Amino acid sequence: MAVLEILPGIYSVGVVDWNVRNFHGHTYTTKRGTTYNAYLIIDEKVTLIDTVYGPFAAELMENIRQVIPVEKVDYIIANHVETDHSGALPEIMKLVPKAKIFGTKNCQEGLYRYYYGDWDFGIVKTGDKLKLGKRSLTFIEAPMVHWPDSMFTYCPEEELLMPNDAFGQHLATNERFADQVDPCALWDEAAKYYSNILWPLGAVILKKIEEVLKLNIPIKIIAPSHGVIWRKDPIQIINKYVSWAKNETLAKVVLVYESMWGATEKMARKIIEGVQKEGLSVKLFDITGSDRTEVVKEMLEAKGFIFGSSTHDNGILTTLAGFLEFIKGFKPKNRLAASFGSYGWAGGAVKQIEDIAKEAGLELAATGLQVKYMPDKDDLEKCFEFGRNFALKIKGK
């Protein structure tokens, strides 16, 4: 990533990871790559906000050197322990062993447990201020947005909020600002980021956003630690987060299924015909060939989820079972769900899906629909009606 002065004396010095395709140990696919953003403030105290993923430490230091010798760094703000932001810290600290790191108490513990560095660390709390010279920093603890150590850093003189992971996107690009990139890709990645990482934390996020808005601090720029910087109308991404955190939905249904010999698939296709008959937007995924990260993104604003599986060994087919286990942790609120599937001699999958849906906090809109072996004409008519009735429930009828 080219070094860029985003404000007078404040530089973007992070790196682009063009080729990363799996994040978080293969739980998140990053088809557009990502960036690890870090910001350098040149003032009486030279301050680095976050670092980057460890393998990119040399590139980060080269970027800093384009502005100032690394040895001149006085302060490092560690907004978040996770290694994509702290991984380069040990290498930097070798060059600036006297630099002081600031972060939350949880951050101090986390950094120690990751790197065992004997570093000067200043614990900060919400409202604490750090004078840099002409500028200052104010800290806002943000526990569980999305780790216990997470923190936002705000520079009041520049009206600049650096919230680390929050408001970020996994989007590799040399352009540094949201208004310079394809808006479809931008919002697609912002939604994917929220749904796959932050969805279960909606209540905490809402509270944190309310707390920040109540501080009445002007925010001209939001500079997250992944993706591009929001400088034009930055409130738009805050508003979107509020909507997602409130579980606001659209009249949309996502149907996810796994089929053994095609019977459940036939049912799925007929069910969505019924949903479409009522004019709802539909997305259909065979989970065995689908990108789980993308499916979750499509679910973020959908009011209805329908899951289908053939029964195998009295239970759900394994790929769908894994997916359901994954989304169960999201505890999606304000959604309706239903299940369906085919079976041979003894069912089981449909009931198990319903049990998981209830555990996830989903409201079942109908009793699950089962078909023996292959659906005939009458069965397919029932599938159509099943989909249509589900859509009517979504519409509140």
Ligand code: FEO
């Ligand atoms: Fe981008 Fe929670 O790390």
